[in-house]
Amino acid sequence: MLGEMLENVRERHPLIHNITNYVTVNDCANMLLACGGSPIMSDDADEVEEITSICAGLNINIGTLNRRTIPAMLLAGQKANRLKHPVVLDPVGAGASALRTKTALELMEKVHFTVIRGNISEIKTLADGSGTTKGVDADVDDAVTAENVGQAVAFAKNFAAKAKAIVAITGAIDIVADVDGAYCIYNGHPMMSGITGTGCQLSALVAAYVAANPGRELDAACAAVCAMGVCGEIAHERLGEQDGNASYRNYIIDAMYRLDGGTLEGRANYEKRDA
Amino acid sequence: MLGEMLENVRERHPLIHNITNYVTVNDCANMLLACGGSPIMSDDADEVEEITSICAGLNINIGTLNRRTIPAMLLAGQKANRLKHPVVLDPVGAGASALRTKTALELMEKVHFTVIRGNISEIKTLADGSGTTKGVDADVDDAVTAENVGQAVAFAKNFAAKAKAIVAITGAIDIVADVDGAYCIYNGHPMMSGITGTGCQLSALVAAYVAANPGRELDAACAAVCAMGVCGEIAHERLGEQDGNASYRNYIIDAMYRLDGGTLEGRANYEKRDA
């Protein structure tokens, strides 16, 4: 399954419209190219509807949110909905400010998201206001572990039902769930949190995978999360003794550029599970 | 000729004012430093005239165009014109939205550009509205090939006459033309399109080369396009089996940092030709 998802991205070259933050935007663009997609970044209300019309999917990321881009996010999201394009939400820092929480909730109300991808603290904030987001990283107390993964899966499925979206909660253990089913994914490496933007890149990647695999959104989102984790592992194995987080960032994108379906199938470590 | 152009950039360290998109801005800055120039980024209407006054050239790039920066582009461009500084236009995504097309055309009407550099679809849009821009990449149907290069050269010269500018159309074959003459350049590597921002970087590079070689703008633009292509080749030869587009991006900038006049002369593959 996963290999086919990847190959569909490489064959169909989905063009993804990104309204995203200026911190990690270059990495998102290169990650989209690495996976076989194509990026376009556009955030002005005067053009986002047109831009999203020529794309296969939309990725909305609320890092470095500002007054100018919020209306553009709504316009682009609603246009993409009308066109039945998949739309991904990355609620960066939801819970860290009222503006971010409020905007994420408003987006969820007015735009139908195909996938919402965030860390556990961000998703908890969206679900019930009880997240304890500290900055843009998940709170340690919220972390999904081997012990609480069952609870986390149940939480994810409930949130998916409420949000009418696939939810991808990423961390040491990743959960990708819709109302009916859930995948737990065990790939990745802790050092990925030592790089800015691996989450943002993953959201862009999810958009490309979902856009290239219509009708199979849950599996496609799972494949994207596995692919990112596998690339995090391959890149980590490549690290030399002088390499740190800057080289690691490059190596992860490099790994995605070279990833093929067979390698993804062989290295993906995931299971379908109920709560 | 080309080597001398390069050495003039290294000797004169032209300071280039960039009003550019936030996707590839860091790469543009590092590319300008790599070639021997110096970058300053400034996009607020309250300061762009002053900033451009202390510079040797201006590079206007309409990627991530927004309402706030359009007036700044006009002000800076007109100020640079009054100061007789060279001005480069990179019409990123012209044709992909009315805002981009309209803004590019308005800029061309109100600012005199020394060089307009884009892919064939963007330039066709500016020329006659017939381009079929899909996102920020050229449409396959528009591509310049060995078969249609004569037509493309004629098109470029016509557009140059109409726009009163040097036009640089870059792709698998690059054309740099003014009303009187044209260069075709065969350097570069297809993998360059797998990196975000090689076009943006090239536009910044063209600004530096033109600024450092006054009175020889056509040759300088040709030298910049050759330099970028040669660096794309050198960087590609350097790729290891685990390297992908992220490392390639770094290696191209590295190659420009190390490029000397002799290597550029030796590796440049170009010809002067009529339509």
Place this chain on the structure above:
Amino acid sequence: MLGEMLENVRERHPLIHNITNYVTVNDCANMLLACGGSPIMSDDADEVEEITSICAGLNINIGTLNRRTIPAMLLAGQKANRLKHPVVLDPVGAGASALRTKTALELMEKVHFTVIRGNISEIKTLADGSGTTKGVDADVDDAVTAENVGQAVAFAKNFAAKAKAIVAITGAIDIVADVDGAYCIYNGHPMMSGITGTGCQLSALVAAYVAANPGRELDAACAAVCAMGVCGEIAHERLGEQDGNASYRNYIIDAMYRLDGGTLEGRANYEKRDA
């Protein structure tokens, strides 16, 4: 002393709020992660007070200054002052435009800065309007050298007294001074000026070091400046014959990721000195 400062950053993981330019923002984020801190970028007036409240320090950088973010800088700075968080100012390009000079001076008037870090031309502009900033690099005529370092230290201490801040003037020789004392730091490599953003990264680093070492701000700022210089040296030693400024950028961040207290102590080359 220096090693302890570094280890405090690694233990306390200070979350740093950055209102910074879009040119080097990604490098600032990765540098903060490399040193053991954590970054959050936020520049909208609607959320900056909240964001800075959950952080340990604030870093204000006026590169790519614009009308929208100036009020956010003032709000965040004043909030951080009320919370007694350390605040760093990086007056990028002060002297290059009236907007930048005026904004930097207004920020200094309305916000108490713990540390002001810039090149000598920027700091001279803030001190007495006599700097000759050309773009974002220091003017050669302003450079601190072995011959004029005594004068420069006296200047720094006077400016520190006037600004009621620690001042860090960085260049070939770095000076970190408050009204009572000064450090001169001789680490670093000239090639660091061939990369965009080493100054911006250093300002973010200073914010993390000062935030993690309360009550010892002068020493902490000195440690951060030494750490940056040492990493510039380690990264330079690592350069292969094909590497240029893009790889050097990565290697400096990598070196910071791997830097330990012992290495910093062993390689730091600084002295406490009076004018």
